Amino acid sequence: MTPKRARPSPVWDFMEKVSPTLVKCLVCKSHCLIPIEFHGSHQNTPPQLTGTTINITDNGHGQQAEQGQVEAPEVGVQPFIQPTLRDVISKREVYKEGGHKKKQLDNLVVKMIVKDLQPLSIVEEEGFRELVTALDSRYTLPSRRELANTKCASSDELDTVKNAVQIQEPFEEATREMSSEKFTTLSKIIPLIRALQDCAVSRKAKIFSLCDELQKQFAKKFTGMEANFHIAAGTLLDPRFKKVSFADIGNSKRIEERLINIMKAAIDDQETQLTSSTAETRQETQTQERKKTLWKVFDEKVERTVKVGQSYSAGLHIDMRRYLEEPLIPRGDPMTWWKDHSPLFPKLAEQAKKFLCIPATSVPSERLFSKAGELVSQRRNCLGDENINTNLFLHKKLGK
Numbered sequence: 343m344t345p346k347r348a349r350p351s352p353v354w355d356f357m358e359k360v361s362p363t364l365v366k367c368l369v370c371k372s373h374c375l376i377p378i379e380f381h382g383s384h385q386n387t388p389p390q391l392t393g394t395t396i397n398i399t400d401n402g403h404g405q406q407a408e409q410g411q412v413e414a415p416e417v418g419v420q421p422f423i424q425p426t427l428r429d430v431i432s433k434r435e436v437y438k439e440g441g442h443k444k445k446q447l448d449n450l451v452v453k454m455i456v457k458d459l460q461p462l463s464i465v466e467e468e469g470f471r472e473l474v475t476a477l478d479s480r481y482t483l484p485s486r487r488e489l490a491n492t493k494c495a496s497s498d499e500l501d502t503v504k505n506a507v508q509i510q511e512p513f514e515e516a517t518r519e520m521s522s523e524k525f526t527t528l529s530k531i532i533p534l535i536r537a538l539q540d541c542a543v544s545r546k547a548k549i550f551s552l553c554d555e556l557q558k559q560f561a562k563k564f565t566g567m568e569a570n571f572h573i574a575a576g577t578l579l580d581p582r583f584k585k586v587s588f589a590d591i592g593n594s595k596r597i598e599e600r601l602i603n604i605m606k607a608a609i610d611d612q613e614t615q616l617t618s619s620t621a622e623t624r625q626e627t628q629t630q631e632r633k634k635t636l637w638k639v640f641d642e643k644v645e646r647t648v649k650v651g652q653s654y655s656a657g658l659h660i661d662m663r664r665y666l667e668e669p670l671i672p673r674g675d676p677m678t679w680w681k682d683h684s685p686l687f688p689k690l691a692e693q694a695k696k697f698l699c700i701p702a703t704s705v706p707s708e709r710l711f712s713k714a715g716e717l718v719s720q721r722r723n724c725l726g727d728e729n730i731n732t733n734l735f736l737h738k739k740l741g742k
Contacts, residue, residue: 370424375433436480447481452489456736462486505548509556512541526702528573529676533587535564566595575601576697579690581671581679598666602658605689609658661687 360365365374437444455462465483466472474483516534520526539560546553568574570589574597577583588594665687671679676698684691 372424395715418476425435432692434480436482444481447478448484451483453740455489456733457740459733459737462489465489502549506552508550509545509552512538520623520702527580527698528576528700529583531573531702532567532577533583535560535567536587536589571597571600572697572700575693576700579694579697580676581668582673584666584670586670596661601693602662602689605658605693608689608692661690665690 347484356368358368363375366372367374415460437447454460455464463486466486471483474481491600516538520530520534538556542553542556542560568590574588574593577587578585578594578597578601585591585594611742668683676694680694680698
């Protein structure tokens with residue numbers, strides 16, 4: 343008896359066998375592989391359609407066929423899933439202006455321009471536009487004018503920027519003051535740090551996170567400045583600042599005592615030299631002219647002078663107190679003040695000459711903006727001062 347032939351799957355109404363190992367979909371024209379165990383069979387569904395529901399709307403005779411769903415073991419070849427019409431259209435639509443993806447890519451373009459010191463005109467160059475289109479055809483590059491004028495922040499962002507500018511105004515002022523003088527001395531370091539710290543604390547309510555971070559950086563980078571003898575001594579001997587800028591009054595007291603000890607040591611050296619010289623002179627005089635009394639009165643005056651010098655060291659504390667009680671002078675040249683007052687404070691004037699001439703840094707202020715040589719070139723020779731400063735500032739921040 344002839345065995346009954348199994349009914350072929352309705353899937354074959356939409357599939358065509360191209361070769362023993364390959365079938366073709368008559369709907370989407372795609373090809374699927376058939377594992378070797380299914381070769382020569384038209385009675386089973388190709389395994390690549392596993393998990394895929396095939397809707398059969400017309401079987402060729404105007405009748406509706408049942409929905410078929412066939413399961414088969416997994417194989418190495420991934421099943422082909424035909425994209426929907428919505429997916430196809432979405433892949434061809436450009437990103438909407440104001441959309442999240444558009445904003446994200448615009449921000450990356452701006453970041454690239456700032457970080458790499460590129461001109462805004464790069465978005466209009468043909469090669470760059472072709473590269474961006476090849477990477478993502480849905481993204482439309484903004485124009486040069488749009489980058490410069492229409493990429494505005496929101497109202498909240500503008501308020502944040504305004505507050506940040508107000509908080510950082512003292513830093514700009516300090517930078518200009520440090521750069522305005524040909525040589526900035528050590529005596530200005532502590533007063534400027536203290537002034538910036540006070541400004542950050544007083545404006546903390548506007549942007550708490552920014553001010554808090556500034557205070558952390560101050561504590562990290564400027565801790566121990568008042569304990570540095572040369573910096574603190576220069577500040578104390580500067581008649582513009584004296585003890586006012588010290589956060590810890592104990593530091594200023596220690597600097598006072600150390601300066602007094604230095605002046606005492608200098609006086610002791612002078613007294614030792616003078617005493618030795620006087621003793622030698624007296625010995626020679628007594629040896630040569632023992633019977634003469636012509637220089638007796640003079641020698642007695644010299645001895646009294648030495649004794650007065652020994653008592654002078656005790657008055658250094660008084661001189662220091664008198665100096666500190668003098669009113670602060672306007673922020674002019676401190677050496678002019680010491681030139682006029684050196685007769686009143688001779689020993690302090692000697693120390694002031696030592697410490698007030700020390701520069702705060704060995705690097706010229708122009709070195710800070712050395713990147714300007716890379717920014718200003720033939721391609722960007724129309725940039726204004728404000729744009730140059732903005733680009734340099736952003737480049738410095740992004741480079742950290």
